[in-house]
Amino acid sequence: MPLSDEEARLLQQLEQSLAAEDPAFASTLRGSALEARNRRVAIIAGIGFLAGLGVLFYGTMLTYTWLAVIGFVVMIGSGYLVVNAWRRGLGSGSDTPPVGRGGPKPPRGGGASRPQRSGSFVERMEQRWQHRRDDDGGR
Template identity: 40%
Template structure:
């Protein structure tokens, strides 16, 4: 649901006030922080994947199957983390959803219901101010 012109102006005023009052905090709230966090998580998953390969190879050389299995499981887990982290990362310049958690906790349904509650509160405030 797009914002009305009045709501858009109010949002811009609040953003300007936030930047004027506390620029460091405002910068921390931008998508770049989440992008940096996600990128770091993907790099850690790639490093873990390489460790898994090393374990897999070490298990083969030492003829210890359990080490190879652990290496394979580490590789699999890290590959899943890297792919899901990469998909959830906001694109450069894109703002994350206000209800989205950085680690992807919560389902889309839960985020939607939170947004619905926020919108209902906003409408209630607007109705109270208008009357």
């Protein structure tokens, strides 16, 4: 059942307010579809790799060199697709986005620079929590 015009408008407003309030979380939600696609490509390419390996062995057993070469080419192509999907991010379950190509870009502009990270991971998380509690207290 499709959404009514009012529901679609409310959903759009909610998405915009979420993106304005917590851009990192909104970016994570948008990236989940891409991660699912990369995971699906990796699984299909993995199956293709195994099929290519089977064709390679079958062509070798029957001494059909051309069939073994086709199996090898399928293996190479499937391996390439798996590596590309891995680099783009497979959604490993962690809440950290992939680094490098396709990952989020650092913000640009003349804002205040972020302080250097210091302390352990737990200390940084406690500081973030305290900061959020302080910000929510004024509401």
